[in-house]
Amino acid sequence: MAAAAAVRSSMGLTLRLSRAIPDCSSCPLNRLKSCGVNPQSRGSFESFRTMNRHLQTSIGLCHSEEGSSNAEDPEDVVNVVYIDRSGQRIPVKAKVGDNVLYLAHKHGIDLEGACEASLACSTCHVYVNAEHFDKLPDPAEREDDMLDMAPMLQENSRLGCQIILTPELDGIELTLPKITRNFYVDGHVPKPH
Amino acid sequence: MFIAMECIALPDLALRGRMKLKHGVRFSSCTPKVCIVGSGPAGFYTAQHLLKVNPTHQNVHVDIYERLPVPFGLVRFGVAPDHPEVKNVINTFTQTAKHSRCRFYGNVNVGKDVSVGELKQAYHAVVLSYGAEGNRSMGVPGEGLAGVYSAKDFVGWYNGHPSCRELNPDLNCETAVILGQGNVALDVARVLLSPIDILKKTDITQPALEALVRSQIRRVLIVGRRGPVQVACTIKELREMVNLPGTKSEMVEADFDGVTEALKDLPRPRKRLTELLLKTALDTPGDKEQQRRHQASRTWGFRFFRSPSEVLADADGNKTVGIRLAVTRLEGSGEGARAVLTGEVEDVTCGLVISSIGYKSHPIDPSVPFDTRRAVIPNTMGRVKQATGLYCSGWLKTGPTGVIATTMNNSFDTARSLVEDMESEALDLSSVKTGSEVISALLEERGVKSVSFSDWEKIDSVEMSRGEASGKTRTWSRRETILLL
Numbered sequence: 001m002a003a004a005a006a007v008r009s010s011m012g013l014t015l016r017l018s019r020a021i022p023d024c025s026s027c028p029l030n031r032l033k034s035c036g037v038n039p040q041s042r043g044s045f046e047s048f049r050t051m052n053r054h055l056q057t058s059i060g061l062c063h064s065e066e067g068s069s070n071a072e073d074p075e076d077v078v079n080v081v082y083i084d085r086s087g088q089r090i091p092v093k094a095k096v097g098d099n100v101l102y103l104a105h106k107h108g109i110d111l112e113g114a115c116e117a118s119l120a121c122s123t124c125h126v127y128v129n130a131e132h133f134d135k136l137p138d139p140a141e142r143e144d145d146m147l148d149m150a151p152m153l154q155e156n157s158r159l160g161c162q163i164i165l166t167p168e169l170d171g172i173e174l175t176l177p178k179i180t181r182n183f184y185v186d187g188h189v190p191k192p193h
Numbered sequence: 194m195f196i197a198m199e200c201i202a203l204p205d206l207a208l209r210g211r212m213k214l215k216h217g218v219r220f221s222s223c224t225p226k227v228c229i230v231g232s233g234p235a236g237f238y239t240a241q242h243l244l245k246v247n248p249t250h251q252n253v254h255v256d257i258y259e260r261l262p263v264p265f266g267l268v269r270f271g272v273a274p275d276h277p278e279v280k281n282v283i284n285t286f287t288q289t290a291k292h293s294r295c296r297f298y299g300n301v302n303v304g305k306d307v308s309v310g311e312l313k314q315a316y317h318a319v320v321l322s323y324g325a326e327g328n329r330s331m332g333v334p335g336e337g338l339a340g341v342y343s344a345k346d347f348v349g350w351y352n353g354h355p356s357c358r359e360l361n362p363d364l365n366c367e368t369a370v371i372l373g374q375g376n377v378a379l380d381v382a383r384v385l386l387s388p389i390d391i392l393k394k395t396d397i398t399q400p401a402l403e404a405l406v407r408s409q410i411r412r413v414l415i416v417g418r419r420g421p422v423q424v425a426c427t428i429k430e431l432r433e434m435v436n437l438p439g440t441k442s443e444m445v446e447a448d449f450d451g452v453t454e455a456l457k458d459l460p461r462p463r464k465r466l467t468e469l470l471l472k473t474a475l476d477t478p479g480d481k482e483q484q485r486r487h488q489a490s491r492t493w494g495f496r497f498f499r500s501p502s503e504v505l506a507d508a509d510g511n512k513t514v515g516i517r518l519a520v521t522r523l524e525g526s527g528e529g530a531r532a533v534l535t536g537e538v539e540d541v542t543c544g545l546v547i548s549s550i551g552y553k554s555h556p557i558d559p560s561v562p563f564d565t566r567r568a569v570i571p572n573t574m575g576r577v578k579q580a581t582g583l584y585c586s587g588w589l590k591t592g593p594t595g596v597i598a599t600t601m602n603n604s605f606d607t608a609r610s611l612v613e614d615m616e617s618e619a620l621d622l623s624s625v626k627t628g629s630e631v632i633s634a635l636l637e638e639r640g641v642k643s644v645s646f647s648d649w650e651k652i653d654s655v656e657m658s659r660g661e662a663s664g665k666t667r668t669w670s671r672r673e674t675i676l677l678l
Binding site for chain 1: 276278279281282284285427428429432461462465466596597598599601602605606609
């Protein structure tokens with residue numbers, strides 16, 4: 001949602017101003033060791049830590065969202081196609097390092113991110129096309145745990161907030177799961193909460 | 194230009210929508226006004242979707258009514274204090290609330306301060322998404338004894354719900370028994386056994402934190418009437434228990450007979466969960482784990498095939514000293530397995546009993562159909578049966594289970610039904626509705642003071658600054674304080 005993206009940018013500014021320490025543990029950039037934030041410089045944040053409040057920041061804040069997908073360098077370009085819930089194909093020109101969830105927001109695609117990339121929900125659930133699914137690094141255990149709660153889980157399901165674009169993902173297609181219209185009609189079993 | 198008679202009756206032209214000329218067919222439609230009852234995830238996700246659409250070329254206006262003076266429902270009061278990331282969704286809801294076509298009215302009790310019938314007159318459509326504020330009772334003798342609480346109240350107590358402030362549970366016993374094995378049960382177990390160092394960094398209420406510092410509880414049993422393959426919790430919460438510092442698990446090996454064999458047929462989520470459960474219960478620990486267990490001062494465990502039959506009182510008949518559990522066995526297998534009594538019983542000594550066997554919705558207005566057996570509003574895809582202009586979303590629609598993602602889908606689904614009805618004219622948009630104008634006047638007449646979203650933002654910043662002053666994220670306001678602000 002564009003509105004949510006606006007909140008995130010303004011939140012990002014607030015958090016940067018307040019020097020909040022990012023929670024790197026849920027960020028795929030950290031796992032892939034492709035985080036641009038210098039671990040040394042994080043130490044300088046210590047003295048400005050917001051009182052007793054370990055803010056659960058979204059990974060979009062570590063990753064620079066300014067200087068977005070207006071890729072200058074053609075080698076940096078990653079072509080992505082989102083297929084929305086009505087089946088419409090939406091091609092997007094992204095760049096290496098972009099996060100699939102925030103990229104969707106930037107382009108007004110209806111991919112929800114309730115927990116803001118903290119691996120605490122499954123609302124950014126997407127299906128990845130077969131050709132590119134295997135090119136993604138395996139999900140962390142925490143992502144698998146949250147995927148288990150996603151309605152209409154498939155073999156090629158992933159959480160959008162954990163997909164970071166690399167050059168080999170050029171051409172990736174991400175399909176938003178259709179919202180089932182069959183509550184209780186098809187013998188649906190209530191999910192845990 | 195021809196103008197529909199209903200619309201011309203009103204003097205204020207600005208209230209009416211634009212006239213549309215479409216393929217030579219003239220039709221009129223007025224600004225759709227929708228009212229949503231309940232400001233938890235269901236209410237907000239339904240609102241979010243409605244604000245996005247443009248049916249009949251008119252933007253929808255949404256008013257959200259909430260019984261409490263503060264918004265967000267279970268996201269504020271139900272999510273465990275050590276799961277703050279789950280509460281991030283409040284940012285999305287805040288954006289929705291501040292949308293120019295959305296209004297929030299807190300401290301309005303629909304069914305008491307204003308009726309659903311009055312809302313239906315004032316709005317084109319009413320969406321009921323007030324969730325499940327009650328809980329299922331065990332229905333056993335002794336349920337009313339001191340020391341027995343519903344998980345809903347216990348959670349409300351440590352989460353700052355205004356009506357649970359005075360719970361003052363007595364934690365001066367060694368063993369607590371929780372009935373039910375869903376995520377709420379695990380949240381309660383985890384809060385009871387978490388190291389204080391962890392809890393004090395969360396936004397758990399101060400009285401709860403102090404009570405837990407003094408707590409004597411060292412052992413928590415989480416009891417279910419069926420078996421390991423039927424536990425209702427999810428893997429994230431189970432992992433948190435398994436990894437909880439300072440604790441070790443104790444399970445009954447015999448409870449897991451046949452479970453390993455059943456694994457291969459299970460769907461992925463259930464399979465992963467069961468594998469973790471088996472590993473926790475049956476694996477021989479390595480040296481490091483042995484040491485960790487040796488040093489653990491607190492224990493927790495699942496007990497399967499047990500159903501509460503009576504809470505046992507002390508000699509004076511006032512306090513809880515134990516619980517009598519009926520032994521069950523399973524008939525059938527998988528999700529559909531049923532627990533059947535065997536006639537045997539087992540008594541467990543304990544001083545705290547928490548029943549976590551499900552939330553429950555209540556009917557709030559006699560004019561709205563209600564299925565008392567399932568405790569939901571009968572509906573088809575969110576359209577309330579045998580009613581027009583009435584919809585429901587969230588737990589009230591499908592029953593009280595489901596995570597944020599499920600509720601989100603559920604609510605978008607209802608919103609889509611509503612929009613379809615606007616476009617197909619199954620919902621009558623031909624007459625102007627004045628929405629909150631009429632309702633606000635009624636409320637004022639009745640002495641009800643509603644709380645706006647900007648009022649809430651003031652409360653929010655006061656709570657947080659008071660919290661900061663005492664080294665916490667926020668303090669939790671009394672209802673009276675909120676209304677004075």
